[in-house]
Amino acid sequence: MRSFSWLLGLSLLVATFASVGHAQARRAPSTNQTVATPVPVVQVTVQNPREINIGKPATFVLSVTNQGKAAANNVVVETRVPEHAELTGTTPQPSEVEGTIAKFQIGDLAPGATRRVTLVAVPKTTDVIKVGATTTFSTATQSTLIVRQPMLKLLAQTAPSVSIGAEANWLLRVVNTGDGHADDIVVTPKLVEGEVQGTPLRAVRIGALKPGETKEVQFTVIPTKRGKLAASFEGTNADGLKAAVDSTIQVLQAQLAVKAVGPVVQPIGREGSYEIQVTNPGDAATGSTMVVVKIPAGLEVTAAAQNSYDKATRTLRWRITKVRPTDVVRLPFRAETVTAGEQTLSVLAESNKIEDATTTHTTAVISRSNLIVTVVNDQELAEVQDPVGFKVTVVNAGSRPVEDLRVNVAMPEGLSAVDASTYDVADGKISFPTQKLASGEKVTLTFQAVGQRVGEHRVRVLVSGGALTRELSFEGSTYCYSNDEVPVSTKKLGSEAANATN
Secondary structure, X not given: OOOOOOOOEEEEEEXXXXXXXXXXXXXXXXXXXXXXXXXXXEEEEEEOOOEEEOOXXXXXXXXXXXXXXXXXXXXXXXXXXXXXXXXXXXXXXXXXXXXXEEEEEEEEEOOOOEEEEEEEEEXXXXXXXXXXXXXXXXXXXXXXXXXXXXXXXXXXEOOOEEEOOOOEEEEEEEEEOOOOXXXXXXXXXXXXXXXXXXXXXXXXXXXXXXXXXXXXXXEEEOEOOOEEEEEEEEEEOOOOOEEEEEEEEEEEOOOOXXXXXXXXXXXXXXXXXXXXXXXXXXXXXXXXXXXXEEOOOOEEEEEEHHHOEEOOOOEEEEEEOOOOOOOEEEEEEEEEEOOOEEEEEEEEEEEOOEEEEEEEEEEEEEOOOOEEEEXXXXXXXXXXXXXXXXXXXXXXXXXXXXXXXXXXXXXXXXXXXXXXXXXXXXXXXEEOOOEEEOOOOEEEEEEEEEEOOOEEEEEEEEEEOOOOOOOEEEEEEEEEEOHHHOOHHHHHHHHHHHHHHO
């Protein structure tokens, strides 16, 4: 069977070979009489659908009828098929095919008899199919078949981005942009990239679409992974219609991060400043976020933002409406060290559908003695052989008492220590008895020395004991002068002043 195109111009040639009997002439004495001879009259009609979609098979039925009074012998139907359609089947089979012409042997047709030829053609274009038939015995007949072509178009509408865990929706519009009827359309979705909960993307049957008609269908997924969420959609039917569209949604995810800032080392009994910093390293804002700080037993909160401290549970609590990716939320508080040792506070930040963020901060609380020493003398200048008084003050500014405070004074060569009951003098060195000094307590020690020669003399005070790992050294000084260095006028004025006083 050959392939033929679909603009079908059909001409029918009917060859009729009929034997004609001669009627016997009757003789009449006075006139001649003519007898009518019966002849065949062959007529062809065509039945076909009014319109058909491109690519769909169309059936043409040619009815060949002898409407005459005589038989038609050896009837032949000739069909010409141009290249615009494909002839896929005939009944009966053609008796002869020459190029684009097919001939069908009908045979003899008795008066009133009908034979049928069925042609099946598939249109390749939207050109109109015209089928014509002509016989010698009948009037011409023509049939027209309008060819339609449905066409599909898919349009996907969606938000450009969605947060992880929220619904991502695709609204798909299926449009028949052609002029033919489209049957049994099915839309098949496919997830190309990304991860979602379950397997919700399933094929949906749209059904039939008239020319220009639009139907909508929605596909919904819940993304579980940050990044790109890509899907493709394909519309098809059994007639070979096909259309596709791709669509991408950016999946955003909020994240939480917390940092605790505060003293690393702190003496006991001191107040320090702390701050909790909440940030969002993701690309979407968080929802309501709760920040909880557990305070260790060795710290006591003295001030906190928003009155957020619960002393009974030793917790700080803050609720933040949302944290945007560029935000740094600062939550300050102050706490006093009350117990020595490592004091670790723990921080938790939590928000719905986001992984919790945690951190810790440790302050090493030190209980130690902290000695502050000052050395002063009661006169800046003193005459040689006159006593000079010195005062040593020691303050324990630390948090631990000093049980064995030792204070010694090393005298320079130009000064000699004056004996006293409150200290010992030996080898040019003054030694005070060992003392106890509680936290915050102060002790004042005094001694006297006599200048032996002119010049500036420095005493060196040595302090040790408690948690000190080395002996601390402090200095005090005085200047000794001789009477010979004083000008005569000054001496005279001084003598007159003394006499006036007397």
